[in-house]
Amino acid sequence: MRYESVLDLIGDTPLVGIHALSPRPDVRIYAKLEGQNPGGSSKDRIALRMVEAAEKDGRLRPGDTILEPSSGNTGIGLALVARMRGYRLRVVMPENVSVERRQLLEIFGAEVTLSPPEEGSNGAIRLAESIAADDPALVMLFQYGNAANPLAHYEGTGPEIWRDCPDVDCFVAGLGTSGTLMGVGRYLKERNPAVRIVAVEPPSGELVQGLRSLDDGFVPPVFDPALLDRKLIARPRESVEWTRRLLDECGIFAGISSGAAVYGAVRMAEQMESGTVVTLLPDGGWKYLSSGAWTDDLDVVVERATRINYW
């Protein structure tokens, strides 16, 4: 394999069996390793696609500064793409993300503005919107409302899964912006309407304590609830436990949201007689070493995970 640019490495990630974690002998589980992307997560896909779309429609011009609210991975993906394409980047990020996320943004040259930790990603979105309103020169790509986000998965991730695993019965992924689920879900259902699309989310509303009223809630504009068949909560304990089991039983070193996705995949597998579940592991474990997820006492890590924003 030979490439002319690191950006050409984005996508085409491997699908690997994690059947050891299946509770049923006749249900196979495959995991798509998005941590293999050059910026380390599935968000490289949408970063590249959103920048290309903005270049094409003239919203983004050489030397511009991109502004984006992100809890980490989208910011890191954008930092990589911005560096290669000659843009500056300012990321608005909740203060309680892991130290590695901030370090990565900084080494790629992004400017980081911190938002109140108790408001979670909702607070980062609100602060980014107010910064953008004060400075019209900033170009906000806004992953939550940008059609290029689900499109990157509709044209990339979805076809890759179908190519590698046309026998997929159920696709399970984490819900953040909903881009992965919307893009992959729409593609797979067009190929086979019987494929079940299942979302997993952390109990963020429990962890984000700073919302004053329900009107401070947020549903991403790109989210179409009709595409989902089911939505499950994965709590910090289950997420950390399955992150550990991925490493211990499958040799896969993945992030904490990957543990949540695997928990969802296992829950779905439990209810099947036979078949194939595909899940997506958004990133590798590198950015979570400081959380002690693999090394410290489980109760301590779980308590820590309720305070850091790992989604």
Place this chain on the structure above:
Amino acid sequence: MVEVRLPTLLRPHADGATSVGVEGSSVAEVLADLTRRHPGLEGQILDPAGTLHKFVNVYVNDDDVRYLDALDTKVSEGDVVSILPAVAGG
């Protein structure tokens, strides 16, 4: 009895309770009994049309009821119903 867990932002409307024991065999009945016990919650979870507030997610155990039978979702003795505000990730 069914345990209903309340998010931080609704607790002031429920005398500070983090969880409330209620009776009911469907989500609708559970929410009605909850509001009977804590009238301050009236209008917080359901919109005026009687459907779930746009930014509220309700779970029976780990399942979002919007993908089950919504307010008609069956609830059994010992189940935990969690009410959470919609929050972004990414």
